[in-house]
Amino acid sequence: MLKRFNEYDNFIFDFDGTLADTADEVLSCIEKAFNKCNVSFDKERLNPSVMGPSLAEIAKIVKPDLTDENIVNNIVSEYRKIYDYDEKDITKLYDGIRDCLLYLKQNNKKIFIATNKPKIPTLRLVKSLNIDFFDDVYMVDKYDDKKLTKQQMIEEIVSKYNLPKEKTIMVGDCLSDIEAAKKAGVLSLVALWGYGADKKALKDKADFCLEKITND
Structure with missing residues (x-):
């Protein structure tokens, strides 16, 4: 996904099924x-x-x-x-994910997480998987007084960091990720290695599709 998306500056990643196989x-x-x-x-x-x-x-x-x-x-x-506190967690990153994230950071791209996972396991995994270098991490319970939808997460990230929507891509593996991106006005990229069952619907609705992480 690397060089192919050099013209875009901001990448918001789902977690389960996109960054990591949980x-x-x-x-x-x-x-x-x-x-x-x-x-x-x-x-x-x-x-x-x-x-x-x-x-x-x-x-x-x-x-x-x-x-x-x-x-x-x-x-x-x-x-x-x-x-939440499983010390023997067997979650693993998908092939090429860490190198992809490092490439984006090294090329001055902003990277974020927007996940429906709660705060405790998300932050635990970000640290244990050695990918704790995101510009920000949004979880469903980021705030104590309200629950965030995926659309709200994207909208808040865009607003907080003043991101041009035409230069921002939401990367996810489920139809809900793609729909949230569209409602928030940013581009969408579907990770076809993830959990989304209906790959045709995902391909039809996303702006971009990716079968696997590559260097091109």
């Missing part, structure tokens, strides 16, 4: 949370295809007959206890 870690922690709450489920339903929605929605996908919101909330709570 699926194995997240799914493992979800399974532990279900077990901790003594809730049985079909393990075949717990696979990378469920990645993307909120944890509460994932819990209901994994166990469609789960209608008790108290149980759902308990599963989410247990997941947070397990995932």
Whole structure:
């Protein structure tokens, strides 16, 4: 993605499925949370295809007959206890990501994260994956008094750093990333290595598509 996008100055990255492959870690922690709450489920339903929605929605996908919101909330709570501070986290960066980020920084580009992940695991992973050199990191709970949508994150980054929208690209792997970029008035690039299931829809709606990180 490197030289091909030299004319653009600002890059806002989603995290899960874009910068890092978090699926194995997240799914493992979800399974532990279900077990901790003594809730049985079909393990075949717990696979990378469920990645993307909120944890509460994932819990209901994994166990469609789960209608008790108290149980759902308990599963989410247990997941947070397990995932937020997991010292044996098996998350890994996708091939070429760190070199890509370093290239952008070395060429005076501004780089940001806009993720629906909460603050604690996001900042933990940014540090442990050795990519703690972003200009700013926006998470769903960046502020204590309100939750941010992906669109709001992009809009605030653009406003705070006075970024020209025509020179700014949102990089993500899901349709929601692309739609948020369009609503915020910036360009969109879909990372086709990520979790988004409908690749055709992603390709049709994004301004740019990338199969993998390359030097051209």
